[in-house]
Amino acid sequence: MKIINQRHIPIVAALLLAAASLSAMTTVPGLSGSWSRGASDSTSHDSTGKEETPIPESSVIDEVVWVVGDEPILKSDVEMMRMQGQQEGMTWGGNPDCAIPEQLAVQKLFLHQAEIDSIEVSESEIAAGVQQQLNRWIEIAGSQEKLEEYRKESINEIRNDMHDEFKNQQLIQKMKQKLVEDVKVSPADVRSYFRKVPQDSLPYVPTEVEVQVIQVSPKIKQSEINRVKDELRGFTERVNNGETSFSTLARLYSEDPGSARQGGELGFMGRGMLDPAFAQVAFNLTDPKKVSKIVESEFGYHIIQLIDKRGDKINVRHILLRPKVSQDEIDAAEHRLDSIRTDILANKFTFEAGASYISDDKDTKNNQGLMSNSTADGMTSRFQMKELPTEIARVVDTMKVGEISAPFTRINSKNKTVACIIKLKSRVDGHRATITEDFQVMKDVVLAKEREKVLNDWVVDKIKHTYVRVNDRYKDCKFQYQGWIR
Structure with missing residues (x-):
């Protein structure tokens, strides 16, 4: 039986799971449910109020260890990041028991601000990024089959697992870019900075x-192209006959992983954001009940269904099939x-x-x-x-x-x-940078330091104005940012 990733359990279910495992609980503002204080500071009580034996941490199935705003961080979140870090050879720059939950907390600050500022990531961006990562993993593993064997998941299950995490990574990245977009450095700033840097501390240019x-x-082969087209014609016939919906077929069969999970929906896009051949057909659709003719693009073969038009943008759903080589x-x-x-x-x-x-x-x-x-x-x-x-x-x-x-x-x-x-x-x-040959590299170093300072100051200020609750077991941690413990 496959173990469920606790990271994907809905919050209420996770809290109920913790409640079923622990009897010592304390109420947290902003959450429906309770927050477990954990084994380090929890003691269970019977109905008379007498203290019983503290619950060992090893017996906890899952619990909320931090709360940032109204977003909880689960023990399983921390363990998942620890496991991923071990697999990818990451170092945490300190005690991982402290650094990992802090990193998750900082991510939630950026995600919350991204929501406030209406930062968006398109499904096409997510799909492209996930596929690039999958291609790297397949290359390292040696084949798709070996990757599936190593992960004990099918390639589609791996894609689905990666979707939300990659989307959050992109939202965080875009939020950071917005916060530092006005940070500039002048040539004088660059020369001034590096005049103070010892020769052996100059940046190394890879x-x-x-x-x-x-x-x-x-x-x-034409026979393979014909097979794909026949399958798409079959989908069109099933939709037109009312046998099933376009979105259901997209979820089941589309080979565009980003949109398949959305029933083939791409979201509102301008003509320039789409493959030219795809856009030509999509923007000529007028009836949401009709399915387009088969369209060949650089990605494969599609059928398209109109959802809505708004000005110069269009929202469609599609099914993509790729002929096999x-x-x-x-x-x-x-x-x-x-x-x-x-x-x-x-x-x-x-x-x-x-x-x-x-x-x-x-x-x-x-x-x-x-x-x-x-x-x-x-x-x-x-x-x-x-x-x-x-x-x-x-x-x-x-x-x-x-x-x-x-x-x-x-x-x-x-x-x-x-x-x-x-x-x-x-x-x-690779060599040590020189101001004459590698000015751009040196400028990038100074610019990165200025941007890092802006982001650091933003996080510190954001912590001050955000509700934060931290399990007592972390009170002695040396965190990168001040203000978590109050």
């Missing part, structure tokens, strides 16, 4: 690389790239010409195959190794400047299997 890519997408087709794409690589090495044409005329990667073919990296200060062709897609980074790590790789496959940002060869255009090895 190795940076520039990478060019030629990509070939494996051809998909066979291993024979992948092998054929790699074989073609191997021939292209041989011709380049034989000087029949350059890598740059191959990228411009052969590659089907729309993001790089018009730039001679040069990959671009989006940063806070704009686009750059330079990547730190950790910023590259995992499969590309692994190949680049073994290459010399000017070398062209053997063909390999990867999962791209559209969740499609593609074959690639890459050329390492340049590499700047």
Whole structure:
């Protein structure tokens, strides 16, 4: 039987669970239910008021250990974060028994402010982020099957588990960005800061690389495309016959994980936020009862149903199916790239010409195959190794400047299997920053420190104006922020 993740139990149910396990309780303002004080300071009483033996903490199934505003932090939340940290090799910079609940409490402060400020994260953003993380995990595990075996969950169950956590991470990140968006530093600030920094304390600039890519997408058999289209036509027929609803079919069958859990609904979006082919059909829909024709996009094949239109934005639901690529087709794409690589090495044409005329990667073919990296200060062709897609980074790590790789496959940002060869255009090895060569790096360091100070001051002030209740077992903790204990 699968153990239920206590983190996902509704608050009332979790409190009732704690109540059933503990007899010593104290009322907390703002919560319907009671808050367990825990074994460190709780003593149970019988009906005559006599003290009985304190309840050992090990017997507690779950309990509320902190309350921030009207949001509880459960013991199971703390243990879940501790387990995730251990799996990912995280360090807590102090006693984890104190640092972990404090970090959860700070997250709740940012989430509460994000709600007040109406910060939003779209389902498409969540889906893309979750899929990128899944791709990294699959690459590390070796295959989707191995990841599912390790996690003891199907890939869809893993996606569902990740959804809310990733959404909260994005809300927190966007809230932080809003709080520091007006923080600026001048060149004089940068020079002044680093004049005071000892040489051996200057920031270390990690190795940076520039990478060019030629990509070939494996051809998909027409029989597989026909299978997908027939399945979508079957969905349309079932909806039109009143056999079932579009949203039910989307939840069951759509391969867009972000919207599937919402019954295929995307939320209100402008034309520019959607794939052009998808948008062309979606914005021409007028009858919410009708289902669109089959639409091919960069993501796969869709059918679409209108929900509502508001000005220049539209809300639709869709079902996405992706044709499966066979291993024979992948092998054929790699074989073609191997021939292209041989011709380049034989000087029949350059890598740059191959990228411009052969590659089907729309993001790089018009730039001679040069990959671009989006940063806070704009686009750059330079990547730190950790910023590259995992499969590309692994190949680049073994290459010399000017070398062209053997063909390999990867999962791209559209969740499609593609074959690639890459050329390492340049590499700047890691070094201590200099004001002449690495001014931007130094500026980023100073800007980060100024932003960190603004966020720190905001958290301290927010704590002062937020109801906080902390279990007595944490009263001797040395916290990063002051004001938790009152």
